[in-house]
Amino acid sequence: MRLLISLAAIAAALMLPVAAHAADAPVQVTLDASKPGAVIDRHLFGQFAEHLGNGIYGGIWVGKESTIPNTRGIRNDVVAALKALKIPNVRWPGGCFADQYNWRRGVGPERKPAVGEPNTFGTDEFMDFAQQIGTEAYISVNLGSSTAQDASEWLEYMTSSTDSALGAERAKNGHPEPYKVPILGLGNESYDCGGPMSADFYIHEMKRFSHFVRNYNAAQPMKRVAVGHDTYTDAVMKAWKDRSWSWDIEALSLHFYATGGWPPHLPSTGFDEKDYAALVKDAIAMDDAIKTYSAIMDKYDPDKKVALAVDEWGAWLAPTPGSNPGALVQQVSQRDAVLAALSINVFARHADRVRMANIAQMINVLQAMILTDKDKMLLTPTYHVFHMYVPFQDATFVPLTFDAGTYTTNGITLPRVDAVAARDKTGKVWIAVTNLDAKSPATFSVSLAGVKATKASGQTLSAPKVDSVNTFDAPNTVVPKALSAQVVGGELTITVAPASVTVLGLE
Numbered sequence: 371m372r373l374l375i376s377l378a379a380i381a382a383a384l385m386l387p388v389a390a391h392a393a394d395a396p397v398q399v400t401l402d403a404s405k406p407g408a409v410i411d412r413h414l415f416g417q418f419a420e421h422l423g424n425g426i427y428g429g430i431w432v433g434k435e436s437t438i439p440n441t442r443g444i445r446n447d448v449v450a451a452l453k454a455l456k457i458p459n460v461r462w463p464g465g466c467f468a469d470q471y472n473w474r475r476g477v478g479p480e481r482k483p484a485v486g487e488p489n490t491f492g493t494d495e496f497m498d499f500a501q502q503i504g505t506e507a508y509i510s511v512n513l514g515s516s517t518a519q520d521a522s523e524w525l526e527y528m529t530s531s532t533d534s535a536l537g538a539e540r541a542k543n544g545h546p547e548p549y550k551v552p553i554l555g556l557g558n559e560s561y562d563c564g565g566p567m568s569a570d571f572y573i574h575e576m577k578r579f580s581h582f583v584r585n586y587n588a589a590q591p592m593k594r595v596a597v598g599h600d601t602y603t604d605a606v607m608k609a610w611k612d613r614s615w616s617w618d619i620e621a622l623s624l625h626f627y628a629t630g631g632w633p634p635h636l637p638s639t640g641f642d643e644k645d646y647a648a649l650v651k652d653a654i655a656m657d658d659a660i661k662t663y664s665a666i667m668d669k670y671d672p673d674k675k676v677a678l679a680v681d682e683w684g685a686w687l688a689p690t691p692g693s694n695p696g697a698l699v700q701q702v703s704q705r706d707a708v709l710a711a712l713s714i715n716v717f718a719r720h721a722d723r724v725r726m727a728n729i730a731q732m733i734n735v736l737q738a739m740i741l742t743d744k745d746k747m748l749l750t751p752t753y754h755v756f757h758m759y760v761p762f763q764d765a766t767f768v769p770l771t772f773d774a775g776t777y778t779t780n781g782i783t784l785p786r787v788d789a790v791a792a793r794d795k796t797g798k799v800w801i802a803v804t805n806l807d808a809k810s811p812a813t814f815s816v817s818l819a820g821v822k823a824t825k826a827s828g829q830t831l832s833a834p835k836v837d838s839v840n841t842f843d844a845p846n847t848v849v850p851k852a853l854s855a856q857v858v859g860g861e862l863t864i865t866v867a868p869a870s871v872t873v874l875g876l877e
């Protein structure tokens with residue numbers, strides 16, 4: 371302290387500029403392209419679409435007779451927006467809904483409504499939607515309230531040739547070609563809404579489903595995802611290590627929501643810097659959850675054959691005032707964009723084990739990409755983050771070293787910045803930087819060891835305030851802007867706005 375005072379005094383006396391405050395000092399980042407890490411699986415950018423609130427009805431499905439432009443009942447505006455995200459897979463039909471879903475009521479010319487579920491959007495409509503947006507199907511079967519026989523018949527309906535009765539029924543319903551089901555969920559939160567089952571009971575059921583619920587489409591291998599949880603993970607992985615020829619799993623799930631405390635109570639609009647920091651702090655605790663699960667998985671599976679699938683994640687906030695609380699409607703702000711980027715960065719750093727993730731949820735529910743209101747549609751700040759990160763899909767992780775520093779507000783301390791890099795299949799290197807500080811800009815000086823580049827260009831997403839949102843009246847309040855910078859002497863220097871996300875490609 372004494373030294374600082376005397377330096378400042380000397381500087382003042384000599385009329386020299388005083389060194390910048392530590393928070394304003396550039397973050398020195400070193401990129402070492404000679405030490406590539408794991409491939410950042412494109413399936414880390416998966417989505418989740420549940421029959422809940424207006425996630426499906428109104429958000430995707432408007433029906434063939436709707437005045438809202440649609441293709442076979444599926445909204446054209448939503449399809450066009452989702453296509454641009456290159457979504458690798460969509461998890462459907464739930465969530466908790468999956469464990470009460472009767473697929474039979476949702477196929478064929480005569481749909482049979484259930485309570486609160488018209489069943490007009492069923493298997494064939496979901497597969498049509500998946501084909502229209504260019505994604506793969508992640509189907510969660512009903513392990514909670516139905517039988518292995520029923521789930522097996524659903525798979526037969528979807529994946530068998532027309533030689534089987536159910537394959538022929540699918541053809542009669544308009545799709546002679548077997549569908550592809552590359553990912554199959556064996557239950558959802560079976561410790562809770564999908565049961566509740568003890569770990570041992572779940573493992574008993576899961577083994578039967580793994581064995582009997584077969585994929586008949588030989589052109590498409592299928593991965594099975596078992597349920598993970600604090601009370602399940604060790605037991606499921608132990609069972610997997612001791613497995614017999616008759617069953618297997620290829621992934622284990624982890625659900626991780628950022629809430630700032632349960633039940634969800636933080637508002638999705640009109641919040642302050644304290645709530646911003648509280649939610650972001652919760653989100654980055656995902657890193658600890660992944661480390662905990664990975665350590666257990668490593669014990670039984672050191673070769674990392676079983677992937678960790680974070681197949682529900684995102685911000686879960688207080689319902690929008692006036693909305694049906696069960697519909698999980700919330701706005702999606704710049705805070706959530708920062709949260710999304712930080713979560714993706716966590717996945718990228720654990721890409722050797724975490725090979726699938728699904729944000730909850732795609733449209734109109736929780737941390738959505740898209741909000742709709744009748745014929746209107748808007749893209750949320752989280753949509754823009756997913757769009758900016760497209761180059762990271764299937765790119766190879768490139769390690770960065772930097773001191774993230776700290777940002778403290780209202781007694782909450784967070785890292786000041788975050789950054790990840792990856793090399794895509796064409797050899798181009800991409801850098802994503804996040805400034806968590808809600809008040810101060812951040813400057814990054816990136817030294818590019820082993821990369822020949824003269825400039826970097828891409829997009830940056832910032833907002834007037836951390837709680838800025840896009841609305842149907844003002845849909846472009848938070849949109850990415852172009853950003854480019856020169857590389858001088860092997861160093862890239864960029865300054866980014868407070869609470870912002872930036873993705874740049876080196877050229």
Ligand code: AHR
Nearest residue numbers: 464465466467558559730
């Ligand atoms: O995404 C909303 C719900 O959260 C899902 O249905 C359930 O799996 C989780 O508890």
